[in-house]
Amino acid sequence: MRVLLSGYYGKGNGGDEALLATLLQMLPPSVTPVVLSGNPEETNSRYGVEACDRMAPFTVLQALRSCDAFIWGGGSLIQDTTSAVSPFYYGLIMTLAQKMGLKTIAWGQGIGPLRRSVTRWLAQQNFGGCTKVSVRDRASAALLTDWQIPFILAPDPVWALQSKPVPGLWDLPAPRVAVTLRNHPQLTQTRLANLTRALVDFQKATQTFILLLPFQKSEDLEIAQAIQPQLKDVSKILCLEEPELLKGVFRGVEMAIGMRLHSLIMAASEGCRCFALSYDPKVNRLMEDVDMPGWDLANLPDDPNFISTTWMEHYANGDPLSAEKIQYLVDRALIHREVLREALIDD
Structure with missing residues (x-):
């Protein structure tokens, strides 16, 4: 067939x-x-x-x-x-x-x-x-x-995507935090400046290594390149094309700060703490479904210190999804596989 x-x-x-x-x-x-x-x-x-x-x-x-x-x-x-x-x-x-x-x-x-x-x-x-x-x-x-x-x-199918280890990831300084921002009208220059300032303060306080992870080069890379000079020697832009490797990044990351839905799904499914910056109802739905903390970009606090302090609190005391919850979501996501089998084979 x-x-x-x-x-x-x-x-x-x-x-x-x-x-x-x-x-x-x-x-x-x-x-x-x-x-x-x-x-x-x-x-x-x-x-x-x-x-x-x-x-x-x-x-x-x-x-x-x-x-x-x-x-x-x-x-x-x-x-x-x-x-x-x-x-x-x-x-x-x-x-x-x-x-x-x-x-x-x-x-x-x-x-x-x-x-x-x-x-x-x-x-x-x-x-x-x-x-x-x-x-x-x-x-x-x-x-x-x-x-x-x-x-x-059933949960988004990507919960069940099989990840691959990323060559060289473990050679980078630890602990690591992944950041995925995308170009969007709600991510104004003022909000990007506040997020960047907050990220600099967060890095200094936690001594983490920041992985800037563009999920779509045409939308994300320019933003990563704008942020990185503020994080000289304590960050790296990691451009990966293969989705299994993208998901594999989050095996070696303590926390993810993300706008993109699938960056958050990948991170959560690999047992990573997550903090969402929502630009779309689909991100809000994920936040509700798995009780993920975050802000709507439209309501982003305008105090970089408050942003960084909130991130530090989540980094120190926030919990990733439990192994049982992750397995439950993966098992549920595999229902999409059964839908394919029933439609293409059983019918």
Whole structure:
């Protein structure tokens, strides 16, 4: 069986690449994946799978015709806040797959926000036509319940991603703290300056080594480069492309301060203390689900001293998730694997 995988793949985003890596780990062995990618050569090289250009209409149509099933592969694909185009792109391909009679699966989805009536209608039609649907949070589940569409609810699939050790990580000074910030309108120059000042004070007080971890170079690297001169000799920018290695970083880190959802999921799943800086409802949902401390960026305290003191308190006295809680979340995340098996094999 050939299965076409669609997501924000091949665009250099560590979280979306982690979703793809997890999906490939969870697919039944008898399935041959074909990936729609923004960089087919890189996707082919990294994962050893067939890949084609996600933005070439004729190529996408050919790929659909060559496959038996189609999967929306995880993440916030169906939302209209980051881009009004996104739900139409993914929705059109899903509609084509359903019209062509392919089995269709919405896998590990975080639905919304959907602010426009037309995108809500399209999403309802698409999800309603799926063979199987799995979602990663309660807000998405509530939306599908309103639409009377059957679904499975389980934690984000990346909880179950198998990590790899990072060569050279243990040669860096310890203890280590990882920081993942991304470009966003809410991360104003003033807020970035306050976070940087707080990070400098935090480092001095704790004598930690700061790992600046860009999850998407195009969005994160410039910010890391702006921060690092303030942390001369006590920090390192670590650029990793392979999602299993990105997750492996958190094996050797005492605490993570992060904006990106999957940086926080990876860190928490490796037993790391986490402090969230939320720019999106999906991060707030994670904070609620696992009782993770943090601030909405829009409400970030404007006193760097208060920020650094809060981080120090969490570093000294905060608790990571227990081994039992992590195992529970990993086991629950593996339900997404069962969804794939039931849709692709058992049916």
